[in-house]
Amino acid sequence: MKLWHSRRIPVMRFRSVLRLLKFNFVGGIGMFVQLVALALFRSGWHFPYLPATALAVEMAVIHNFLWHERFTWRDRPSVDPRESLKRFLKFNATNGAVSIVGNLLIMRALVGGLGINYIAANLVAVAVCSVLNFLLSDRLVFPEMQARSSSVLRSE
Numbered sequence: 001m002k003l004w005h006s007r008r009i010p011v012m013r014f015r016s017v018l019r020l021l022k023f024n025f026v027g028g029i030g031m032f033v034q035l036v037a038l039a040l041f042r043s044g045w046h047f048p049y050l051p052a053t054a055l056a057v058e059m060a061v062i063h064n065f066l067w068h069e070r071f072t073w074r075d076r077p078s079v080d081p082r083e084s085l086k087r088f089l090k091f092n093a094t095n096g097a098v099s100i101v102g103n104l105l106i107m108r109a110l111v112g113g114l115g116i117n118y119i120a121a122n123l124v125a126v127a128v129c130s131v132l133n134f135l136l137s138d139r140l141v142f143p144e145m146q147a148r149s150s151s152v153l154r155s156e
Contacts, residue, residue, distance in 0.1 A: 022072040023134050031126050034060035049118050057103050061096040073142035094136040102129040
């Protein structure tokens with residue numbers, strides 16, 4: 001038992017590190033989506049920086065959910081379209097809320113308070129929010145099959 005356990009731990013750590021790398025890869029692309037949207041809303045269409053930030057973050061949240069479901073957590077698939085929709089709503093309620101509220105607060109402090117460039121401030125905001133978002137996604141939005149099974153049994 002002890003030998004099996006000692007071999008299992010490194011495999012679990014490797015999977016966690018690999019998943020975190022995938023999460024950050026998708027998040028990096030999502031950050032690009034967010035920055036392009038922010039620049040378009042702010043510089044192209046002259047939206048105020050806070051509404052522009054909220055819209056850009058939501059675009060990135062939608063993008064990230066689609067990729068996380070199909071790439072980052074592909075080993076934890078939805079059982080049907082309803083579960084996928086529930087996951088999307090959870091992702092928006094957790095990652096979306098953390099990202100939008102976190103981005104708005106950090107943008108307000110850095111841009112509105114300190115006069116930092118809105119693109120640089122947005123990069124800081126994204127980095128700060130990403131750690132909490134990974135944990136929320138891994139535990140709540142895309143739970144392991146064992147956790148999903150027990151929560152399904154309790155709700156029936």
